[in-house]
Amino acid sequence: MKFLARLFVLAASLAGLVVSEKYQYAPQQVPCPAKYIRGSAAGLHPGEIEWIQKMKDQRKSEWSRYIQNHNHIKLASVPPYGIAASGGGYRAMLNGAGALKGLDEGRMSGILRGATHLAGLSGGSWLVGTLATRKFPQITGDLWDLRYGMLSPFGNAFWKNWKFWAAIQQKVYNKFTSGNQVSMTDYWGLALSKQFNLFGMKWSDIEPHGPFPIAVAVGRKRGTVVIPENGTFEFSPVEVGSSEHNVFVETKYLGSVFDKCVSGYDNTGFVIGTSSNIFNFIMFDLFKKMGITNSFITKLVLGSRNDFDVANYPNSFRNFGNSALAKEDELDLVDGGEDGQNIPLVPLLQESRNLDAIIAIDSSNDINGYPNGASVTKTALFAATHNLKFADVPGSTDLFIEQGLNKRPVIFGCYASSAESGPIIIYIPNAEYNFMSGQSTTKFTYSNAERDGMIRNGAVTVTHGGNEDWDKCMACALSKRAMERNGADLSQCDSCFETYCWS
Template sequence: MTQLQSLLASVSVLSLLSVADAWSPTNSYAPAKVECNGKTGLTREGGKISDAETSWLAKRDPVTSAALKSFLDRVTSNFADNSIVEQIFSQGAPKAGYAACGGGYRGMLLDAGTAAAMDERTPGANEYGLGGLLQGITYITGVSGGAFYTSTVAYNNWTSVQDIISQMNDGDHSIWDLSNSPLNPGGSDTDYTNQVFADVQTAVQAKHDAGFKVSLGDAYGLICGYYMYPSLPQGGATYQWSDIQEVDAFKNGEMPMLMEVTAIVPPGEKTAGLDATTIELNPFEFGSWEPSINAFSDMKYLGTELSNGNPVNDDECVLGFDNVNFITGASTDVINYIATQGNAVYTSMISQFQTKFLGNITTESVDTNIVSPNPFKGTSYYSASQGDSLVETENLRLVDGGYGGQVIPLTPLMRQERNLDVVIATDNSYDTPEIWPNGHSIISTYTRQFHDIGKTDAFPYVPDTETFAALGLTETPTFFGCDSSNLTDLAYIPPLVVYLPNRMYSYSSNISTYTFTYTKEERLAMIQNGFEIATRNNMTDDSEFASCIGCAVMRRKQEQLGLEWPSECEQCFERYCWNGTLASDLTSISSSTNGSSTTTTTQDDASYTTELTTLTSGENFSTIHFETSTTITCHECEEAQATATAEVCGECEEGQVTTTIECEECEEAETQATVTAECEECEEAQANSHHYTTTTSMTTTTEACEECEEAKATATSTSNSNNNSNGSSNGSSNGSSNGSSSGSSNVSSNGSSNGSSNKASSSVPTILQVTTALPTSSAFSIVLNENAGNNVGVTTGLTLLAIVGAFFGFM
């Protein structure tokens, strides 16, 4: 162990040993039966937050109020009149939440970058980011990969991403040292791997011997602990979820409340879907707001046999069941996914895992996290329409909370009982073959409120995936629910949602969920790209973006108090709010095909025009991203019609055509754009005789001619360049992609990136500034990276082979 790691270990352990009474009573992973000391009523009816949470809020609210006031004063200092801040705070501060999306290690690292952008502890976050906003957040939620991020920072004494970066290394088993896969945590150090696996086997056996049901979910969570809590003995095998109640940063209200989400596999089913009941895991309670349960149980006493909330055995309770790795594992478990694919090789893998970690233990469910006894047994708070299956079953089988499609953990933050005003939500979902989001996750949460299981929820209106694509809503931040007067048909007025989808700025962050190894450089690059997603490329795409976030934070209070809305906020909302337009509302004006691209221009009731360019992927093209769209509008005059004039490419020296689009009535709206031209007079530029690799980085398409160095066809999407030629937003986005980055990323035919970006180097916080290539550090990383070759059909098979190969090669 290095000197730094030894120091970190001593600091972390000493700080936790001060609350040693909160550790597992057996000083191991095994829970223990203890006296209840007269405790009854360990399960309560839902419908309100707990008394413990209410008491905690009394400490947290003054902290968040001061932080948000400071943040809003700073980001509105450029307003002509920012007196609205004082007016709002004279009546009570807004409340904010942060939802950290799943997506394996991809989600964890990108979520960390977003948090770093909001954290005043990150150097440069105030100047180039949203510094101070994280200090003003009341609740933070995580699911799947997002739960890796939230658990890590919360249960390491609310450490900062900056602190994790400062001690980040390869091969020293520091926090998030992902240089080796969980299938082989020691890499070439076989002694370390053998010791980890032996400790995990011993821990699982001890829990079983104590009389509690176990599964591979226990082993999975324990292994993950070595990556999140490396300074604690056996990766936190004796550390409990409810222990955070005794940590000073939490007790004093100095950090947000962490909540994670898991889903219950219905009795008789193999996995969870959109209608499956979700469980909220917070520091105080384990429970569900949903009508199938509508109850919460004391987290500290999870594992106690209860009937209608009271101990079945007189004065016998259980402590130590809520291990931090078991709880986080329940929110992130991918074992169930592997086990339910019906693939013979996957089935063999599960069998081998079972032999490795469970030995001769007989288990009722190999692939889920088992909570038994059921803390809701005998309760009667559920809705008759849902039946009593979940309150009568002996065991609750838990899986990754994103399995039903809700990969963004929004539901706990939407609850009316918590009265939030705004939620910052990342989307790192794997929705497209290219591993980018398409809006499916946020649509799932929106849709679920109209199902019986979600009838007590509310969520702002969002469009379908076709509209997300047509309006470019996954290319820039979008605000949903900007006008509460349009939400009165919902169960209640939900918070405004700031949607931050994954996209590439300085790094190709569309890395497969099943990539299990990242070098230090790759991890830093992912975190930096997350920082840039949250800040619109360090405020270079829109220098007023921080102000716009400030407007989103204030909006609900402004509406409730009837305060005058600043003109600066009005302009922000024109740029970032989705205005209800759907793809089906768009009228096609024209469609033209030019070589490898088709351009379709659409318009909705003459308020704006959208031009969508689609590159056709033929056998000579490897297309990484093939759709771009933007909104063009003339702010200054309604009568102006955009017209285009083309300059003929005379000698075709560069193979380009320059098109000028100008607003006839408004000189300031004049823009220029570069589009692809097939130069028939230049043999070198003929696409039919050469092989090209086409990559679109949201706004810029680069075609690299493999066989002819002299011929380079560079295409910049016309509509996407319009709003970026002068670095300002001159169009009403209505949630679309105006103001998108104009930076390109040149990618060669083998799919490797040079990591280039057009951002100013001075705009990046030093600690986050990393320029690196696509992950190529190890064979395991390469095979699992589904960017390689961009062939999903092939790489899915390679992913399977890599997992199997790693398993049989290392275990």
């Protein structure tokens, strides 16, 4: 702590001192396009449709590779399905990485790259951001070096860390002095950029190399702690917005207001920092303990503790439409899991995406580092009040635990039609198979052995310990809606559905 305190005091004292800025961070004014805001009622954004069309051949090839081991599945086309990775810090990122690795190798190889969408929030957004900005590489531990943590990324190399934080301080200061609001999320997002090698990358620059990536945050009006009615916000490479509010802005022009257009608010670190800004408390508490008096940082640090986790954007939806957002000057967003829905299912439930199934990877810390189904039950309540179709799920976490549904894969919605319950939910809870994967959400350093152990355990979890019957049932669940539409025989799925489907 003393080391970090000295480091931050030095870096914080440099506001206004010119430090070389290799990558532009502060948003810049740009010419406005003819139109950059739309209502979601118009259906999918053309850019999303184009992305999925471009990936059509890859999806078909990957799905064919997977389904060749499953003669009981008779489909001429690839069923549309998505994957959702929950929040939970590095635990969620690494367990989620392992799950995706398990869907990309072995008997389940082809499922990951056959998916249409990949959504993540908080720690899950770090996973999505890492893969999407690297053109969806093969998943290995070498993608992440977590030995030193975000606050001192160069370990005990004091001056390297000092230069790093001095550069971050300069970037935030430049953003502030160019007329933009700043928050603790700016610091957090830039720290994430270093950790995941994202400097200079924009969310709108991500190109089609895998499933359509979505990061999730939720709205929270400044000065309040009220979440649900403020909406779920999704960040995709083509647009940012909320289906509940029926408003979306082109991602490249996020933060533009009327005829004053800007580009740069979609900085990738800031996007995934917004999705995970519950972790702002790390720097908030550190700054407070150090008693920093620098006037610039004091405005950030000494504000309301209720607002320390808010990311500030100029409200592109000001005076647009009839939602509550139209009256606000700012768009204030917080961690995607702060509404209790720690698995980003809501974007994938949208009728416009028309998905048959969703693989839900739950790395939540509900009980001693492991999930208890709370996120799923929360989404069921949300769906019931927001006109979203959702599968029947247990009505309480007690029932989840009593039936052991939080310790093994389970499928929801098997025995209802898509018209009744929407996508089938394939629930994959984090569980210990060969590594203690219920690590603390606030564990910010992992040795390479720990990192690899987490990923290895996640891969085993999604395959249910290599259970061939589960593999068969995964194929059945992903294909069920499409086979029903085609009038295909599903009788060979009956026995595995009896084992894995909840009703």
